[in-house]
Amino acid sequence: xxxxxxxxxxxxSAKGGRSGHVKTNDGVLDLKVSVPVEFxxxxxxxxxxxxxxxxxxxxxxxxxIIMVAKAKKIEVVSTTTVEVTLGAQEDGSIxxxxxxxxxxxxxxxEESKKIITAAHRVCPYSKATKGNINVEIIQL
Numbered sequence: 001x002x003x004x005x006x007x008x009x010x011x012x013s014a015k016g017g018r019s020g021h022v023k024t025n026d027g028v029l030d031l032k033v034s035v036p037v038e039f040x041x042x043x044x045x046x047x048x049x050x051x052x053x054x055x056x057x058x059x060x061x062x063x064x065i066i067m068v069a070k071a072k073k074i075e076v077v078s079t080t081t082v083e084v085t086l087g088a089q090e091d092g093s094i095x096x097x098x099x100x101x102x103x104x105x106x107x108x109x110e111e112s113k114k115i116i117t118a119a120h121r122v123c124p125y126s127k128a129t130k131g132n133i134n135v136e137i138i139q140l
Contacts, residue, residue: 010024011024011025012024012025012029013025014033016033018033018034018035018041018048018049019033019034019035019041020032020033021033022052031046031047032046032047033046033047033048033049033052034046034047034048035048036048036050036086039086050084050085050086050096051084053084053096054082054083054084054098055082056125057082057084057098057100057123057125057126058080058081058082058100059080060123060124060125061080061082061100061102061119061120061123061125061126062078062079062080062102063123064119064120064122064123064126065078065080065102065104065115065116065119066078067119067122068115068118068119068122069115072115074107074111074115075106076104076105076106076107076115077104077105077106078102078103078104078105079102079103080100080101080102081100081101081102082098082099082100082101083098083099083100083101084096084097084098085097085098085099095133096133097133097134097135097136098129098133098134098135098136099135099136099137099138100120100135100136100137100138101137101138101140102116102119102137102138102139102140103139103140104116109139112139113139116137116139120135120137
C-alpha cells in the first residue's frame with residue numbers, strides 16, 4: 001500500500017546486520033545491535049531488532065488508543081506492552097509472532113475492549129502486519 005501523502009519519513013541504516021550498528025539519518029538513534037542470547041548472541045547490553053520493533057509498535061499502538069479515545073471524547077490512561085517473539089515456523093523458516101497487552105486504567109472492561117479493537121484497526125504497525133504474523137491482543 002502506498003501512502004496518499006507523505007507527512008514523515010523515517011530513515012535508518014544498518015551495518016553489520018544483527019551484530020552491528022543502526023543509526024537514523026538525524027543521529028537521534030545511534031545504537032549497537034546484537035543477536036539475542038537465545039540465538040547464540042552474547043550478553044553485552046545491546047538491543048536487537050525485535051526490541052526496536054516491539055518498542056515502536058508499543059508506542060504506536062498506545063497512541064492509537066489515545067487517538068481513538070479522544071475521538072470519542074474520552075480521556076484515557078493506558079499502557080501498551082508489545083512482546084515480539086522470534087522463532088521457528090512450521091515451514092522451517094524464522095518468523096515473528098506478537099502479543100499486545102493493553103491496560104486502560106479509567107474505563108470499564110467493555111469500553112476498553114471497544115477502544116482496543118478500534119486502535120488495532122487504525123494503528124499503522126497493526127495494519128502493516130495484518131495477515132503477515134500472528135498477533136494476540138490481551139486486555140489487562
